Amino acid sequence: MRSLNxxxxxxxxxxxxxxxxxAAWACPACMVGDPKTAATYxxxxxxxxxxxxxxxxxxxxxxxxxxx
Amino acid sequence: MTRPLPDSRKxxxxxxxxxxxxVVAEIMFFAALMSAHTIARATVLGGVWPPAGxxxxxxxxxxxxxxxxxxxxxxxxxxxxxxxxxxxxARPYVAGAIATGIAFVLLQGMEWVALLxxxxxxxxxxxxxxxxxxxxxxxxxxxxxxAVLTAIYFPMRRGxxxxxxxxxxxxFWYFVVLLWPVIYLxxxx
Numbered sequence: 001m002r003s004l005n006x007x008x009x010x011x012x013x014x015x016x017x018x019x020x021x022x023a024a025w026a027c028p029a030c031m032v033g034d035p036k037t038a039a040t041y042x043x044x045x046x047x048x049x050x051x052x053x054x055x056x057x058x059x060x061x062x063x064x065x066x067x068x
Numbered sequence: 069m070t071r072p073l074p075d076s077r078k079x080x081x082x083x084x085x086x087x088x089x090x091v092v093a094e095i096m097f098f099a100a101l102m103s104a105h106t107i108a109r110a111t112v113l114g115g116v117w118p119p120a121g122x123x124x125x126x127x128x129x130x131x132x133x134x135x136x137x138x139x140x141x142x143x144x145x146x147x148x149x150x151x152x153x154x155x156x157x158a159r160p161y162v163a164g165a166i167a168t169g170i171a172f173v174l175l176q177g178m179e180w181v182a183l184l185x186x187x188x189x190x191x192x193x194x195x196x197x198x199x200x201x202x203x204x205x206x207x208x209x210x211x212x213x214x215a216v217l218t219a220i221y222f223p224m225r226r227g228x229x230x231x232x233x234x235x236x237x238x239x240f241w242y243f244v245v246l247l248w249p250v251i252y253l254x255x256x257x
Contacts, residue, residue: 040110044103051099055092066080 081232087239094209098247101205102254105198118195123186125199125256126179133175134252137210140168141245144217144238151234155224162221165241169214176207202255206248213237213244 109117118124147161180200188196220237223229 034111036115037111040107044106048099048103052096055095059088059092063080063085 081235083232083236084239087236091239091243094243095247098202098205098251101198101202102251105202105254108194108198112194119193122193122195123183123188126182127256129175129179130252130256133172133179134249136168136175137172137245137248140165140172141242143168144241144245148234148238151231155227155229159221159224162217162224166214166217166221169210169217169241173207173210173214176203199255202251206244206251209244209247213241217241 112119114120143161143165147158147165150161151158180203183199188199190197190200216237220229220233224234
């Protein structure tokens with residue numbers, strides 16, 4: 001419980017900090033120019049971020065259901 | 069008091085779990101290739117794909133090849149159903165899956181030869197580079213999977229094949245079969 005009390009403010013500050021920037025224009029090739037290109041980059045970023053999580057979680061859930 | 073036998077439906081053999089984990093890694097490998105291909109396609113100058121001056125891919129012939137590969141997967145699925153009673157009943161279906169798999173690879177090879185003659189090479193541009201990389205990586209997996217299917221055919225004939233080896237091989241072949249329509253939709257269309 002003590003460690004949770006310590007972590008909660010830290011997590012709150014970290015989560016709040018993520019709301020500060022409106023957008024991070026880190027890659028001009030991704031976001032400047034053709035909106036279709038920006039949408040493609042965004043879509044592929046979402047797919048490549050979500051796919052491993054979905055695969056690992058899906059496998060874990062399937063194994064859990066199988067053995068529970 | 070005798071212990072009850074473990075429920076075979078619930079036990080997942082280590083070989084099958086290892087193959088599933090391997091397939092998950094392979095899915096990420098192909099997802100990365102297709103992600104790069106999608107971005108290259110979206111950012112091409114003029115917005116036309118394939119780029120001007122590059123050969124068009126044979127969509128209709130490859131649709132036929134896709135049907136052959138899907139038939140191969142269906143045959144292996146039927147082999148699995150027959151294998152529950154006897155390997156003797158499953159064997160012809162495994163042989164059919166191997167034959168249709170070989171037919172798919174040969175027809176793809178013929179397609180490659182035709183495209184090379186038309187001037188589509190790894191060096192001819194991003195279109196050719198992505199085509200040979202993605203389709204070639206899949207063909208490599210198909211060849212390995214056919215070799216594994218052939219390797220399990222003989223112990224199956226002798227009746228010495230373990231069910232877990234058969235199951236792990238099926239996982240790999242289903243991956244090769246089900247990945248292809250995704251590649252076809254993303255690369256050819």
